[in-house]
Amino acid sequence: MFQSAEIGHQLSKTAYREAVPTLRAALLDAQVELFEQHKTPVVVLISGQDGAGKGETINTLYEWMDPRFISTLAFSQPSDEERERPPMWRYWRSLPPKGRVGIFAGSWYSDPIRERIEGDISVKELDARAQQINRFEEMLVDEGALVLKFWFHLTKEGQKQRLKALSSDPRTAWRVTQWNWDRLKTYDQLQDVARHLLRVTNTAAAPWVVVEGTDDRYRCMTVGQVLLKAMQNKLAAKEAPHTPMAPMVRVDLDGRNVLSALDLTLTLADKPYKDELAKWQGRLSELVRDERFKSRSLVCAFEGADAAGKGGAIRRIAAALDARQYQVTPVAAPTDEEKAQPHLWRFWRNLPRHGHVAIFDRTWYGRVLVERVEGFCSEADWLRGYSEINDFEHELIDAGVIVVKFWLQISQAEQLKRFKEREQVEFKRFKITQEDWRNREKWHDYQQAICDMVERTSTGEARWTLVEANDKNFARVKILRTLCERLEAVLQDQPNPEREAAVKSDKAKVKKAKKQSESHKPKAASAKIQA
CATH class of the missing domain: 3.40.50.300 (P-loop containing nucleotide triphosphate hydrolases)
Known part of the structure; x- marks a missing residue:
């Protein structure tokens, strides 16, 4: 799936400067109309390799668009509060309301990818997570949302060069940590997992857009144009009449059902x-x-x-x-x-x-x-x-x-x-x-x-x-x-920490008492007679 993103796309400074004013004006117009109609939320996922320009692209979108109608949601390791709830809880809470754009830096794809790379889940479990994600995104689209998913791709050598360039520039050196260099070692694993996950989650409702991340101008312009076209199409589209998504439930011909079978005369004094x-x-x-x-x-x-x-x-x-x-x-x-x-x-x-x-x-x-x-x-x-x-x-x-x-x-x-x-x-x-x-x-x-x-x-x-x-x-x-x-x-099917601790303590006490008892026993007389 990354094949088309490896051909070395570039955009000249001149072409970029000429295209940006028109694109910015159109994005702002679409944004305002979207807000006024108040019927469509826009969910933008920015994913990809480290150093592929995710942060720079988000900053550029903020520069080109009205920041009042955009929110950026950045997700890393879940907090204690988030761990105590279902994994999707933190993403549901962060969904943008109708008329606004929500940009997700890190998303519901991050954890499954990381867990698969680290060997915490099997391919079968990864596929189950993918199907869950597909249903979630389909639900968002059915509710009227526009879901755009971007994956920024770099070759292994390209990622290495990007990290070196960021590290050598005092203005961007803070973005590169030892963690990023360590992640470079898992490049091949990430490619395998990402290829598989992108393939099984590339749906009609929410397709992936793979963008080469080497050239900053090309990457930002591509994302901006895709976002603009998608918003314009959504605004121009007339709502199609809904068709039933599931068969109707059977009719109870004899008049009996789960409610009529209840005995409502039951009482308790x-x-x-x-x-x-x-x-x-x-x-x-x-x-x-x-x-x-x-x-x-x-x-x-x-x-x-x-x-x-x-x-x-x-x-x-x-x-x-x-x-x-x-x-x-x-x-x-x-x-x-x-x-x-x-x-x-x-x-x-x-x-x-x-x-x-x-x-x-x-x-x-x-x-x-x-x-x-x-x-x-x-x-x-x-x-x-x-x-x-x-x-x-x-x-x-x-x-x-x-x-x-x-x-x-x-x-x-x-x-x-x-x-x-x-x-x-x-x-x-x-x-x-x-x-x-x-x-x-x-x-x-x-x-x-x-x-x-x-x-x-x-x-x-x-x-x-x-x-x-x-x-x-x-x-x-x-x-x-x-x-x-x-x-x-x-x-009852769950371990009881208090009971286990008590049992462990009791065993330790018994062991200690046994040891003390043995230490107080008189030593057996030696059968050896001293000469």
Whole structure:
């Protein structure tokens, strides 16, 4: 893939000076129009070999364009905060909003390349990471983003000469460290890994542009022109009508489904409820203070019909936790800031660190529930939402996050009873709105959407727990018990540092006592008779 980048491209000073004013003016015009339309974010990845001019090119783009509408994101080794979250967390947080340009110096490609060179992952694992990246970039494009990926290439001798030139110039010597020289030794390995990764991630949605990095003028002009043309094409393009991205879910001909099969008559009397509540709250408190939980985190996702009792269930969970250990995130209609980002962005930014709990009161499933039923997004958007949500949850689980999802189901009659109660009780009136009454008219549409959601997103370690919630006592205890059982199942498969340390200490004490005992034993008399 690097063949075309090795032919020695050069651009004369004269040609460069003549072309720059026109290019700069056009870039600024495109930038302003992009900002005014406020519908497209531009994601620019600048990658390649050390010394290939990544930093110089970014500085040139800042010079040519309006810096108010650009942000540069530089990524190196992850911080402690970043290590305690899924690998993609830091990139999601840094995505540019609609109307702006985000330049990534170092990106989601950096870690897989480094890990493969160092032998930490196999080719098979590298390919799995590549497929994950492909789906992520496809999601960005489906959400309206323009994704441009540049790889700056140098020959081995060219890289060596570039590093020498930078080192010898006092103005640029600071850019070259021993680490850069050490990286030169892995040039051939980088070439092999990069060739493979670029090939499998060179997709129609986000193709790679390989640019020779030897000549500064040629490199900067090429990037500037590619960026300009891509922005102009995006601005000129009319939005094509969306087509469904997945087949529709089957219709339940006999009227039975995962919701109708629930026994909503299940109840729990007050006395056993209090006992069970105390039991499971105590157990939950122990589990989140367990030494093994310090290397994990917990995400609780709550969905349910209006007035199903999500808030009450969440309060019973929170009562068992240290207030410094958990965060409840209520999810409503997206803000203007959130609308300027991909759908999942606002959930990525609220993921917990190790040893912490994130409780979402309504979740990312709004895309396939309320947005689907109310027509807030296109059919193609909510249909692709299932796979995007599954990818999201898979990334959480793969990073050690424990994901527990609850759907609270009540009957129409019970919902009506609770709605009327809310209207009559002064401190509950804020909970009932005209929108709640209007949603009752679409009860059957929501039931179908819920069944589709459960069928398509109840996967492996991120399965749904359906809660019979007509009786609040029964629902709250079932939720707490399920949460504890899931935590126990995960933690029991994980080493316990405290227990291992105690066992090690006990063994050391036994060994020491044995040694002392042996040292105090009388020595056996010698059978040898002295002459």
